[in-house]
Amino acid sequence: MTDFASRLVSAVLATGRRLSGLVCVLLGISFITFTMTYFAPGDKAAAIAHARYPDAQGFPPEILDGIRQEFYLNEPFFVQFFQWLWRFVQGDFGNSFASNVPVLEIFLANITETLALTASSLAIGLVAAFCLSAISVWKPGSLADRFAVALASIGAAMPNYWLGLLLILLFAVELNWLPSYGTGTPAHIVLPALTLAFWIMASQTRLLRTFFLEAKSAPYIETLRLRGVSEREIFWRHIQRHAAVPALTMIGLDVASLLEGTIIVELTFARGGIGSLLAGAVLSRDYPLILFLVMFFALVYVLINSLIELFQDALDPRKSLELLSNTDVGDEVRS
């Protein structure tokens, strides 16, 4: 009973520690993001005025002063930071400097494109990676295995903007099968999705292959083999499950690279989406939009990784206990 209580306390403590860590990281992220735009050159008041009165030529100083008052532009750095953060937490993300439309609206109009691209390329890439690595661990060292390894190495070194251009050259220019740039029809998504999927396939094949190989030589798999369980059943029922957890962790770690890939691919194919939105916002110095998008990317990364950590804890309760005993005292008691 006391054992259970103490475990409960330690679990709560571990969760609390993790949550407080998460809050610190979120604060750090907002601080870095805000700092990036704060020190940017140029008069922000003039930019806001331009957005509000798109037709006006030059602004009287009263208007600019009014805007500075309204957006706390004359206040010291930390006041501005907390003003912005407070609004952000409340869900007030401001209006775009360029179009005076609420940032959230612009974002929602563009996110579907990105989601479609990410989802389709993840689906293609993961399925391809699974098949390739399964074939390659079937007979390590065989021709198929070498082919998979070579493909994975090339994929890891391939600049995906170049791959995109090559695909356009082949399928759009030479063969004229698929449209090259832009969005519109479902066919438009094929080439971008293939480009991104190739990178996903490469990075995941490498990892899955290692995990499968490790799982294959695990002692309990050997035991199954000795008991006469067929190779096929071993692979589908045991090895796969064994490799799932580490593979999932690695997929989580690659979220950042996936987001990066999405941006590059969107820009290469001149598609709409969050990546193109960010590039456009950066070029036109649309600070509310930049702040929102950068925060979005960072939050997605942090949240996905926190989720994966929780998932790992759920699968492996020892890990949360390890976190607790990860102090000098714990080591000494053990020795």
Add this chain to the structure above:
Amino acid sequence: MTVASDLSLTEEANLKQKQHGKNLDRFLKNIGLGLVISGAIAAAGFFFTPYAPNAPDFLNRLSPPSSEHWFGTDQLGRDVATRLLYGGVWSVGLAFLITLIGAITGTLVGLAAGHFGRFADITLMRMTDSFFAFPELVAAVTIAGVLGPSTANMVLALILVGWMKFARLVRGLSIDLAHRDFITQAKLNDLPSWLILWRHILPNIGASLLVLWTNSWSRSILSISGLSFLGFGVQPPNAEWGAMLLSGKAYLQTAPHLMIFPGLAILVTVLTINLMGDQLRDLVDSRSTISE
């Protein structure tokens, strides 16, 4: 005094050492040979090329690969092969510099987090986690874009987002090492902590650092050309592989060689560095069996 079994054990250890030494020798020879060959080709290129990277030749625009212009010429009649050579200096050299600075910064942060107590550890690692949340490209595009697209701003951006992996690795390894017996011995022998860091911790994490460093070197090459391709990095007329791709993109139909060769250069370079890193990692793994 004869110590028979001691001697036989020594011989065995000697044998292992020799074997290992042989592997290392062969590996270093391979790398050395590769470097010498590519260095020689590049130097010969710089020496023999009759063209300047930025000299236009309007009579010879967009000409396909020929015996005169091996990789053809671009929209201003500049020799693509020559520009690739000079572009390599930008891409590979800048990436080298950026990762070197990142590695040094990250190592310092990681060591500080691992050795200056709990408070420093928590603060520094929360900071590292915060920086980690920004995908390299997002941060680089934002910084480079907000400050204005230029080579210097791109370098600044990539340095700002490139040090965290080193910090995490160094912190993890050095905390792991701190519990080893030989560190305890050094402490009991009254060694000051800077000397412990210098003599005992740094040499033992050096190999892993080197592996991570080759890895981020190749990634950095991809980032630099990616950013330049998007227009946020090295600006034309400077010959950089990504920037060359960007200007070649417009001539996709008429002169595809403008876009094929720079991409190939990036692919081959990154692949080479990655393979080098893989080999290095295998070597480190095979050696770490003893210290584990």
Add this chain to the structure above:
Amino acid sequence: MLSVDRLSITISKNTILEEVSFSIPEGATLCIAGESGSGKSSLLKALNGLIPARFEKLSFHPRTCPAITHKGRWQGPPGLQQSRWVMQDPIAALNPRLSLGASIGEGAYSKRLSGAEQDKAVAAALDDVELPPALATRRPTEVSLGQAQRACLARALVAQPDLIFFDEPLSALDAIVQKQIAATMKRIQARYGNTFVIVTHDLGFAATFADQMLVLRNGRMEACQPAKMFFERPASRYCRDLIEAARDLGSLPQDPLMADEGHQ
């Protein structure tokens, strides 16, 4: 003379060691025996200041450490410079990237020797532990386990300490090397008169080495006797069982008198 009065170790409410006292004269050997988990190694760590401990009095000639009875953390034995510690696993105790000579030289770091003086000290220490001078340039991975343990011993000797702690110094080695290194240890003690504190679970080794025996069991002192008396008339039933077990395993010579007593 090393004397410890009522030393206790408590780590997060777990009592690791309770009121252990002992004293040994200069140049003598104390062997600490007991099963694993009995607190032998913790005692050694506490004496070296690596984990916090409480005690009434702790003195090592000529200095005395005043009592630390609450939570005080103390910085190693009084006169830290005069003690060294040889650990169980020589490979873990030596930096794999440092030559043996450099590692041994670190033992004398607190003496601030010049380069040449240090080289001389290292060469002398290598000679003391019967290693060829050429080994100074080797890495720990390039020598045998026995040689590595000798190098650790040399690192301890190079500072000419009055007191050397040993934590199971022979248990990582095979039987022949054990014998050879034990002989080396004896010779060193005879030549320099260091006080040895040796943690071991090998009673056979303890019987040939110890002047004083300390037996720990579950963090309590089970016996603290002169060695001769310990093996002839052990202080408790538990000690007798320990000795019996060692006899059965053949690591202690059979003693007909004792065996008779045991069977009655």
